[in-house]
Amino acid sequence: MAIVQSFGAAETVTGSCHLLQLQNGINLLIDCGMFQGSVEAHNRKPFGFDPSEIDFLLITHAHLDHIGRIPKLVKEGFSGTIITHNSTMDLAEVVLMDSAKLQEESYKTAYKKAQRIGEEKSVPKPLYEKDDVRLVYQLPVREARYDETLSLGHGISVTFKNAGHILDSAIIRITFEEDGVSKSVVFSGDLGNNNDLVMPSPDILEEADALFIESTYGDRNHKGVEESDEELEAIIKETINNEGNVLIPSFAIERTQEILCLLKQMYDRGDLPVCKIYLDSPMAIRATEIYKAYHEELSECCNAFLERDGTIFGFPYLNYTLHVHESMKINEEESRCIIIAGAGMCNGGRILQHFKHRLWNEKNALVFVGYQVEGTLGRKIVDGERKIRVYNEDIIIKAAVHTINGFSAHADQSDLIEWMQSFKRLGKIFLIHGERDKQEIFQKEIRKQMDKKAHIVKYAETIGV
The missing domain is CATH 3.40.50.10890 (Rossmann fold)
Incomplete structure (x- = not known):
């Protein structure tokens, strides 16, 4: 059975990183983001998987909490193919170079201060530097376009749909065969709302055997x-x-x-x-x-x-x-x-x-x-x-x-439920990208409005799909 493990954005908002391992040995990673705020120390921890064994990296969009650890992923062995929009790669370069610059400057400042008291060896080096970001852009990249199905071989296909969150943000549907049966897993990425001045509304999908959906604002509705x-x-x-x-x-x-x-x-x-x-x-x-x-x-x-x-x-x-x-x-x-x-x-x-x-x-x-x-x-x-x-x-x-x-560029509780209700066929629901207390409120509301169970994903938990 194919399995999913979340090594970020599990019971927390940031650090989006989800590994889909298929029966045929192909490994897909959806996003590789940076942890922020009270959990940022997790950025220096091991990934929980071997980056060299990842065949494809699929990027939903270019926010730091979805792309911020990609240079670290490459440093530690990832050499597979990146699949995303060209605009996402352009934005990612801006974001990652800025991140590297800030890390380098912070390191230099901390190192100078530590030198004065003879403790320079205690200063952790940057997670990555600008040269590490440049290595990301030497990897093969397959351009994704909305509604265009890309074949990855081995009976695997990927389709990007508009998430309406930021420029060319994507909902990603992955379809594969398992024991002669076609299955589909959908990762919502970050969903936008229906009233954004800059972005169009998120696309509607028809079916999924498993849906991994963000829940940042699953506990509330935005002001009008x-x-x-x-x-x-x-x-x-x-x-x-x-x-x-x-x-x-x-x-x-x-x-x-x-x-x-x-x-x-x-x-x-x-x-x-x-x-x-x-x-x-x-x-x-x-x-x-x-x-x-x-x-x-x-x-x-x-x-x-x-x-x-x-x-x-x-x-x-x-x-x-x-x-x-x-x-x-x-x-x-x-x-x-x-x-x-x-x-x-x-x-x-x-x-x-x-x-x-x-x-x-x-x-x-x-x-x-x-x-x-x-x-x-x-x-x-x-x-x-x-x-x-x-x-x-x-x-x-x-x-x-x-x-x-x-x-907010995120869908609120009503938007998220309305979007899920638009599926003609929806299997299991898994909640990611949200704080635990807010996810629990969202979980109850899904049960109330959709009569469906939703599972709150834990860090590194093995989930069969």
Whole structure:
């Protein structure tokens, strides 16, 4: 019998990594992501399988928690074929190079400090470096396209469907023969919602013998899109008109592009107060360029902007600050700024310098527009922390703190159940990519609304499919 084992995103949100071992000896790995937040120490642990025995790596999308350990996988022996969209490989290069750069810089800083006390041998080396990322791009890559079935030989085929989460994010269906019977296993990847400004809605699938579905927001429903738009607009108007500044920690891929689209719509309507908007994230700027290059995969709204303006996201108030000196100059602006900067969970990146300069000022506002993983600085602030440490300095939080969940690129509980109900034939349901307490709520709701059992996957648990 074919088996699946999850070596990440099992009873936790991050670290997505799922191994499908088929009877004929072919091994497929779906994603190889980085653990983040309170579980990030798992990144240095052994995979739980031999990377050299993986024949195919299938990538659902280019978020760090789905691709972040691929260079480590290659370092430890993976030499098989990668299957994904070309755009995903382009985005992944941006994300992985940024990850490697941050790790290298962190290592150098820690090493210098350790040298002063003679403990340099205790400093762990980076998980991988830029040269390791380059090795990933020397491996064979098969391009996936939505709705196109790829044969992997041995009676195995793979189909990518649109997940509606970020650019070319995928639901992956794997079909294979076992004892003369055709079986299908579906990995949802991260599913988007049905009201995204940038991405189309997720595709509907017809059947699966086993479904491994994300459950990030399995415990709740998001605020309505219009309500969320209105809430952000109200925060911006109040803060800017009171001569304050708005800080938005944002994920470089998808969330940033959605916020830019929303701000552009506000500008078009005349609802955006006169201000300066800074996209202060090199990774987000590069990702935004990639989004434009693959604009045909985006929403009608984005393509209408492109046709009208020659740009999807640009408008007069928007400034891109690619270089460090440009970023530092933002500190000279006293008021009427909207600053969009990474990292989305505030665990690094340029957002921290803006925290240092602006969080202590009660005129300012901090707006969270994305999921904050347990253990991250963003989660601590959302949970009520009012004094944080940034660059070895204690900063009191007097700025107004807002959380707007309606901008999530993840499906909520209703979206997830509605998507599953659309299957004409659905076998076993397995819950991955979610925190245990939220999965338990989702599990009960599936039983209530669908009259089906759903199993919460444990780390490395052997599951027959």
